Amino acid sequence: MTAITAGAVKALREKTGLPMMECKKALTESSGDEEKAILWLRENGKVKQLNRTDRTTEFGRVGIYTDGEKGAMVEFKCESAPVTQLEEFIALADDLAKVYAETPSVTSAEELLAQPSTIKPGSTLGDLKDDMFNRIREVFNVGRMVRVEGATGGYSHNSSTVSGVLVEVEGNNAEAVKDVAMHIAAMSPSVLSKDDIDAALVEKERSILKAAAMNEDSSKPENIIDKMVEGRLRNFYAQVALLEQPFVKEPKQTVSKYAEENGVKIKSFTHWVIGDDAAPSEEASEG
Structure with missing residues (x-):
């Protein structure tokens, strides 16, 4: 049996955009021959984006999932703005976040895409992503991912600026936490408290x-x-600093005071804006 090197797998993955294990299997089936491996992948309906490394995914959506005990946020990117409004794109972004929240063992986008989908039994998240590519002919990428163990709330803003916010809290007031998340999306604080500056x-x-x-x-x-x-x-x-900011819905009180009056303590937050991932993501927490 021909030995399959890590370099060969990496090279094939860069050309096809497929998961590492798919590339290794194709090379194994093709005795290490890259061209035959690509042909094998095409014949098996796996190759979705050959020679598309020059195509950028500058648009997208932030999938968010929270259930009171945990939460997750996943950035799902595409090539054009209209695609972000498709129901199937939105559903897959949210499914990525849900599966990530419920699967602590997942640590990478590749591992996440290999997980079963909750919206289409019998298919993986990667299968749904590949199927969309085959029909829409756009490249899709999973970007940033964050998971929080504990009470969380979130908000996804999908207007002129597309962003997502995940807030970790103590307390049980979903409406108040969503209000805080909406405030973060609007005011873009950099840190949680003044002590973090x-x-x-x-x-x-x-x-x-x-x-x-x-x-x-x-x-x-x-x-x-x-x-x-x-x-x-x-x-x-x-x-x-988030806790020091005048609350957008009631500027006479700070966000800290609003949270306190509604039985919530804000522990941390993550705020992403689609397109700003060249810079560090905003993740602020208690010091």
Whole structure:
């Protein structure tokens, strides 16, 4: 039997976009010959995207699943905006999230696609993805994935900006948690609390505010200037820290206060925007 090298499997996977095990099986069936392996895959209905590495998936949807005890969020990407509105695309994005939430052993997109679908018995998630490619002729990719063990809530925004939010909490108030998730989608905080902001960044802002306050009135005692600065820092905190932000539905109270009044403690959040995955994803949690 011809030995199948990891390099050969990788090369075939890059050409076909298929899972590693599918590529290894094809090479094994073809005695290691790549062209014969591709032919074998085509004859068995497996090859879906030969020579399509130049095609980008800049659009997509964020599938979200929560059940009160756990939650997950999966980014499912495609080539064009209209496809994101198809019922089958939406259903598969949500199914990816559900299966990921319910299968802790899964650690990669490849492993996730190999799992059975919950919306079409007898088919894997990868089968559904491949079937869509065959009919729609667009490349589909699974992007970022996150799973949370514990009470969660989520929100998917699919208007001019497509984004998804998953919030981990303590407490049981689904409506309040969804409100917080919607706030995150609208206001894009970077961190959970002001304590999570980089100390050097805070000191830099403090110095700028102090210089500005002294220029306004240099006759004020330094302790008064310092109090003014600390007061103004609250506006800075509210720009980046979720718990310090005025709640969008009731700006007179902070998100922290809103959550507290509704029996919820926010532990962490993840916020993704489709198209920003070149930058680090926003994942904020308790320090």
